[in-house]
Amino acid sequence: MSELPDLPATALVTAYRERQLSPVDVTRAALARIDAWDEAICATWAMDPEGAMTAARQSEARWMAGTPAGPLDGVPVTVKENIATKGVIMPAGTAAIDAAIATEDAPAAARLRESGAVILGKTTMPDFGMLSSGLSSFHRLARNPWNLAMNPGGSSAGASAAAAAGYAPINIGTDIGGSVRLPAALCGAVALKPSFGRIPVSPPFLGRAAGPITRTVADAALAMQVLSLPDARDYMSLPPADLDWSAEPLPLRGLRIGLCLHTGIGSDPEPEIVAAITDAARLFAEAGAIVEPLGPFLRLEMVEGLNHFWQTRFGSDTASLSDAQRAKILPYIRDWIEGGDALSGRDVYRGFTQIPAMSQATQKATQAFDYVLLPVWPTVSFPAEFASPLNDPARPFDHIGYCVGFNMSEQPALSVNCGYAQNGMPIGLQISGRRFDDVGVLRMGAAFEVMRAPQRPWPRLDN
Structure with a gap:
């Protein structure tokens, strides 16, 4: 029973169909795993064990009747805190705001429920989602299951830690500058930042995407069928679009693949x-691929x-807060926001124009290749208490140089584990593709899973 949370979603669905497993037993085991782990890694918030067990019993009845609701019926999932789930407050990772209660499910959560997925609860994130870290003024400090002294990355911090610890085979995060790929890489997981608009979000915003964080490419593809x-x-x-999300390994012979070891920005x-x-x-x-x-x-x-545009955006979003509320924002983020106070309207507009410039440059550079291989991070790991690898609000984005271009260019990008550092921490490989080729990127990831060296066992609490 204790090992049920380690089964991939694809295996769970097959076992449900063949009546070898029950969603009730799987959900109970997932909740037990979370109870055992979460005091250490602090990945969850607003857990709903009663609701999860009710959903699991309903799923069990559907499978017994041969009428599953969808591809994820009975599969345990977690949802990042900033993705609305009806009836749950949304603090945006910060103690500074008066959090509102969500009146409806966001698109990703709505699709999960319609498919019969069992939502266990929410996962943690940093203030306003503006850190690649598990540090938050509202939530407990999220830690990396591979080494509790290390950072899980962010902003989908809890989601990635949950994937590594085996809370659920599918964990949903968001990404506007790397926020599913970055933490997934540090936690040894798989994460897809899909083409812009492939997964509906609400409210939509330039570069913003939702994406699955899983242990396998096949599970990410299964999640995409629904999301x-x-x-x-x-x-x-x-x-x-009627896409084939089967994630069969892509034939590699003759593919033209670019290898980029530095995008030109960042560390x-x-x-x-x-x-x-x-x-x-x-x-x-x-x-057989042609690598150039x-x-x-x-x-x-x-x-x-x-940076100037985002500083001003968050300065505007927090302008109505009282002094007492502003004092509750993480000092790192507060200092970063206040760094934009002296910017003029022209400065901000010039900053905004760099979004299409980044998009055009990324698309132009990568268009000649079928796919491009890059790092996810420039660094292997950093302490759990740090807001970023450099921990310097004057240099907040030195670590997102490999990821952010693909948000602005609207291209799909996948993070998949490609090895381990000497300190034992996972290292992520990023695979990007042309716009709309989400399926191809997943199939590239599946091909790499077959070729790569054997993976180390997932971390366990008793290790």
């Missing part, structure tokens, strides 16, 4: 990162402009 269904609330979403990659990504590229080449170097394609003024 990519249409929702009229997202007026920026893609038209509904230089650590040697262990370079070695792991280069070794992954070698495996693709040995399988891709040089830097982004400029410093692009990320500086984006």
Whole structure:
């Protein structure tokens, strides 16, 4: 029973269909895993064990009748705190605001419920989702299951820690600059940042995406069958498409693949990162792909402009807060927001124009390739108490240089584990594709899962 949470969603659905397992037993085991782990990693918030067990019993009845609600019926899932679930407050990771109660499910949560998924509860995030860290003024400090002294990354911090600890096979996060890929890489998990608009979100915003965080590419693909269904609330979403989300490994022979070890912005990659990504590229080449170097394609003024725009955006969003409320924001984020107070309207507009500039540069540089391989992070790991690898609000985005371009260019990008550092922490490989080729990116990830070295056992509380 204790090992049921380690089964992938694909195996659970097969076992339910063949009446070898019950969603009730699986959900009970998942809740027991969370009870055992969460005091250590602090990944969850607003758990709903009673609601989860009720949903599991309803799922069991549907499977017994041969009428499952959808592809995820009976599969335990978690949902990031900033994805609305009806009746649950949304503090946005910060103690500074008077959190409102969600009056309806956001698109991702609505699709999960319609498919019969068992929502266990919510996962933690940093203040306003503006850190690649598990640090929050509202939630407990999230930690990495591979090493409790280390950071799980963010902003989908709890979701990625939950995936590594085996809370649920599918965990839903959000990503506007790397926030599913970054933590998934540090936690050894798989994360897809889909093409912009592939998964409807509410409210929509430039670069914002929701995405699954799982242990396998196949589970991410299974989740996409449900998450990519249409929702009229997202007026920026893609038209509904009948895609094959089977995630069969992609034939690699003859594919043209770019290898980028620096995009031109942010910190230089650590040697262990370079070695792991280069070794992954070698495996693709040995399988018949044509691997060619891709040089830097982004400029410093692009990320500086984006920084100015985001500073002003959050300065506006927090302008109505009282002094007492503002004092509750994490000092790192408060200092960062206040750094934009002196910007003029022209400064902000120039910053905003760097979003399309980044988009055009990313698409132009990668268009010649079928797929591109990159690091996810420039660094292997950093302390749990840090807000970012450098822990410096004056340099808040030095670590997102490999990820943020694909948010602005609207291209799909996948993080998948490609090895381990000397300190035992996982290292993520990022695979990007052309716009709308979400299926191809997943199939590339599935091909890499077959080629890569055997994976180490997932962390256990008694390790």
